[in-house]
Amino acid sequence: MTTPSQSRPISPGIYADFSHLFSGGATAFVEIPNGPPRNLEAEYWPSIDETPEKLEEMKETFTFTTLPPYDPDHPDEWPVTEAILMGDMEEALLAFPGFPTSFEPPPKKHEVRPIPGIGYGMFATEDIAVGDLIIRERPLVILTPIAPVVAPRLVLVERLTDENREAFFALHNCKGPDLDPVIGIINTNAVHATLPGFKGPCAAVCKEISRANHSCSPNALFSWDIASFSESLHAIWPIAKGEQIYVCYGDQYAPRDTRREFLLRRYKFHCKCYSCGLPDADSRRSDTRRAILEKSTRQDAIDFAKTYSDTVVHKWLHDLSAPDDAVIKRCKALFKMMGDERLLGYSLWLQYQRICAVYCALGDAENAREWAQKAAAWSRSRYHDDCGWDAVARAPQNTAWWTLRVLLKKAMNMWP
Numbered sequence: 001m002t003t004p005s006q007s008r009p010i011s012p013g014i015y016a017d018f019s020h021l022f023s024g025g026a027t028a029f030v031e032i033p034n035g036p037p038r039n040l041e042a043e044y045w046p047s048i049d050e051t052p053e054k055l056e057e058m059k060e061t062f063t064f065t066t067l068p069p070y071d072p073d074h075p076d077e078w079p080v081t082e083a084i085l086m087g088d089m090e091e092a093l094l095a096f097p098g099f100p101t102s103f104e105p106p107p108k109k110h111e112v113r114p115i116p117g118i119g120y121g122m123f124a125t126e127d128i129a130v131g132d133l134i135i136r137e138r139p140l141v142i143l144t145p146i147a148p149v150v151a152p153r154l155v156l157v158e159r160l161t162d163e164n165r166e167a168f169f170a171l172h173n174c175k176g177p178d179l180d181p182v183i184g185i186i187n188t189n190a191v192h193a194t195l196p197g198f199k200g201p202c203a204a205v206c207k208e209i210s211r212a213n214h215s216c217s218p219n220a221l222f223s224w225d226i227a228s229f230s231e232s233l234h235a236i237w238p239i240a241k242g243e244q245i246y247v248c249y250g251d252q253y254a255p256r257d258t259r260r261e262f263l264l265r266r267y268k269f270h271c272k273c274y275s276c277g278l279p280d281a282d283s284r285r286s287d288t289r290r291a292i293l294e295k296s297t298r299q300d301a302i303d304f305a306k307t308y309s310d311t312v313v314h315k316w317l318h319d320l321s322a323p324d325d326a327v328i329k330r331c332k333a334l335f336k337m338m339g340d341e342r343l344l345g346y347s348l349w350l351q352y353q354r355i356c357a358v359y360c361a362l363g364d365a366e367n368a369r370e371w372a373q374k375a376a377a378w379s380r381s382r383y384h385d386d387c388g389w390d391a392v393a394r395a396p397q398n399t400a401w402w403t404l405r406v407l408l409k410k411a412m413n414m415w416p
């Protein structure tokens, strides 16, 4: 049996070093998730480099495609989405692992209803918890941003079923009569999506999800899943029955004036959300909080990406003179700021894995479990999966981090 020493580097090898913490291999080892789920990150998709030359070339190669391909086992899932793809995109999509995966739309938790002066919006018809799936649907159309400019867009809408064409033209168009209505509707309603074979963002226009209005403190988040070819909306804050479901259209960390200018220019409305409606002095404080949230959580993620490990928590683990709650305090201050601003920071997975590891290292199962549960709910809303957090919540004492700090301090006679 080895004794943990203060100088031993904490690395993935730690799992072998601390195997004595588990009962002779009989206990299932649980890993605290480390980093965002890699296979869901864009860098793992086959992708071409969109140099200007390549883009020029791609413009010549657009094709109209109905997706997903017809499947006799799921005839009701076809035809759904009309796509304009370019270059090798169709080939890359057909080769994408799992495409096209079927899915059951979740039970309805919302309704779309009119709002005076705003058109329509989405409202919760029951209480919705953080991480809950609100709606999942296949888009009416999906395309690269350059497609509507170079491809005959009327062909796109002619290919839609009568029902979907009607749904498409019923969507809001904030761009006015000077712009082609098809482009106006796409530009007003496009939700972010990504497709293999194209590096940049793509635009998905959805029948229901595109009805979600904007708030600078959104309570829901879009997420796109290539395999099921579906756009989802998950709750990121609790949403009470009757409340409106909001997403954020622009850069939520930008100062109020920048956000307002963007929303007016791009979506033609004056944002009156809580944060935009604050008196000037409070608004400056809100801008500062947003800047801190952006900087601190993004910087954490940048640092993490350099070594794929969390130096903050490793440094704390080894620095026995540091207060035991130093990292917890830091994380909680950030989470409090997020609560005050009703805005989530970047790379929340890092804050969750950090605070959970710390509670495990201190042998605090109750708090470790609570934060693992929060991480699981958040992961579901972001990645459609608990990403391993449910297992941590079930058995924090089976992680490699369990009581590490306690053991290190005991070895140095520093634990009471």
Ligand SMILES: C[S@@+](CC[C@H](N)C(=O)[O-])C[C@H]1O[C@@H](n2cnc3c(N)ncnc32)[C@H](O)[C@@H]1O
Pocket: 118, 119, 120, 121, 171, 172, 174, 188, 189, 190, 210, 211, 212, 213, 214, 215, 267, 268, 269, 270, 271, 272, 273
């Ligand atoms: C994607 S659509 C959202 C659904 C739209 N309200 C409808 O009636 O279908 C975007 C448009 O909705 C309106 N909108 C969205 N959020 C808003 C808000 N917070 N206040 C006022 N109008 C908003 C703007 O006209 C914007 O161009």
